[in-house]
Amino acid sequence: MxxxxxxxxxxxxxxxxxxxxxxxxxxxxxxxxxxxxxxxxxxxxxxxxxxxxxxxxxxxxxxxxxxxxxxxxxxxxxxxxxxxxxxxxxxxxxxxxxxxxxxxxxxxxxxxxxxxxxxxxxxxxxxxxxxxxxxxxxxxxxxxxxxxxxxxxxxxxxxxxMLSQVKFTFNNSDSHDYIMEISDIKVNAVKIATGTAIYKVEKPSIVWDTQSSSQEEYNFGTLEDIAENFAENTHTTTCFVIPQDNNNLQVTFTATFSDASGKRIASSTFRGDLNYQGNTEGTESGKWTPGFKYNYTVEINGSIVDPSLEEQIIEFTVQAVEGWKDAANTDIENPTTTE
Structure with a gap:
């Protein structure tokens, strides 16, 4: 480093x-x-x-x-x-x-x-x-x-x-003539907590007390069109988050598929688990660690947007990448649907 x-x-x-x-x-x-x-x-x-x-x-x-x-x-x-x-x-x-x-x-x-x-x-x-x-x-x-x-x-x-970062990366391989909007990207997790840093020889020991804290909404905003020809078809959004257990945390978002004129073709809501299972040095499974960035990635194309389903589930795999430190490149493999 x-x-x-x-x-x-x-x-x-x-x-x-x-x-x-x-x-x-x-x-x-x-x-x-x-x-x-x-x-x-x-x-x-x-x-x-x-x-x-x-x-x-x-x-x-x-x-x-x-x-x-x-x-x-x-x-x-x-x-x-x-x-x-x-x-x-x-x-x-x-x-x-x-x-x-x-x-x-x-x-x-x-x-x-x-x-x-x-x-x-x-x-x-x-x-x-x-x-x-x-x-x-x-x-x-x-x-x-x-x-x-x-x-x-x-x-x-x-x-x-003292904080962690959570980053969502959306990929799209549809024609640039189409529009794919990703909106209402939200995570319910602890957003207010008491943090302590205690002197240690190598680096401070950083601990966040999240046991008595209630969950609130992290709003990652809206990506207007992930099908546009931009940054190799990759679009991202990031928030600072309180380091905490993520075993039971989920992200939800809405994908809206439209033609070039903006006429809606289909729209669906997705959700996915944020459980980190990477092995980057310094990180721990099931947790967001201070000083690491967790990157959750998924490919959303028009073919997986099914308006007949109320909600569709996406699955993440996470690998940690050295950076801020970047702790989690999460690939969402073949989103599955549920009735």
Whole structure:
């Protein structure tokens, strides 16, 4: 897996006394700095990548009583790989000999007010997190750092994706003169849940509590015409999803077959199981794993659209593909019909 690290020099304003307006100059070696890295390349929806990350939010505590030094503080900078300065909106400096623990995240342009960090457990919690396709959720919890009197190096933050992605790919081999619309692509699954990330040596342990959460509708929208000559007859739609068990989850959609003038020929509703049974490293059967994209594919042609049936069943097979990571290329083999 290709990784491109980058270091962010974070210049912080000097601390000012609460009883005085005097500003005290501090040695640059004592300024807390950060180096960051977004783990895994990303390629769809509104993903956070090395190319578009320009801010993150950080928590920080020090000493055995874990005195707060940062509480959900914004850190601004330029694009990843640019060696320019990244500046927190709150000043902080290293205290010699103290042990520090940090937790950072990015969840879109605005601060998440429902996130907390417990330094004693090195655990970050996102309470009742609601998925939004316009923002990715990444988190970094580095190893604790002991401050030096001088020459303190940046804190290396390696960010990991907390969400999964589900992608539906529709193929069509009919004549381009026909129109095949795929509409009402929906999945009922847990959409709001509490997620936690706990420090581990290799990468954070990410867990979502979905047991007490109710299922809601993920709407994947409409593909106007998968029979058009576009991208080798392949059309896709993607959503961020809460990582969860998928043994009992299904997708439903409507396929409408029309002639070139738009006159409807036939229309049918389909449903299919989303049970993942792939074996890509890092994934688990029957689950959507954080940081993986699950691609479910099917070929829909006019010949399988039967308006005499109320509902038709499609079957998926899933294979995981390295990517975001891409965890599931699901081929829907020969959709079957039920009365």
């Amino acid at each position: 290709k990784r491109s690290f980058f270091v962010l020099g974070v210049a912080v304003a000097a601390l000012a006394s609460c009883t005085s307006e005097e500003v005290v100059d501090m040695p640059q070696s004592r300024a807390i700095q950060f180096g960051t890295f977004v783990n895994h390349s990303t390629r769809s929806v509104t993903e956070t990548t090395n190319e578009n990350l320009t801010k993150f939010f950080v928590f920080g505590n020090y000493d055995n009583v874990w005195t707060s030094v940062y509480t959900n503080v914004q850190v601004d900078g330029r694009k990843v790989g640019d060696q320019s300065t990244w500046t927190p909106t709150q000043a902080a400096y290293w205290e010699n000999g103290k042990t520090y623990r940090f937790g950072a995240y990015y969840d879109g342009e605005n601060k998440n007010t429902a996130v907390s960090f417990k330094a004693d457990e090195q655990k970050m919690t996102f309470e009742n997190y609601a998925v939004n396709d316009f923002k990715d959720l990444i988190v970094a919890i580095p190893a604790e750092v002991r401050a030096q009197a001088s020459e303190n190096t940046p804190v290396n933050l390696s960010f990991y994706h």
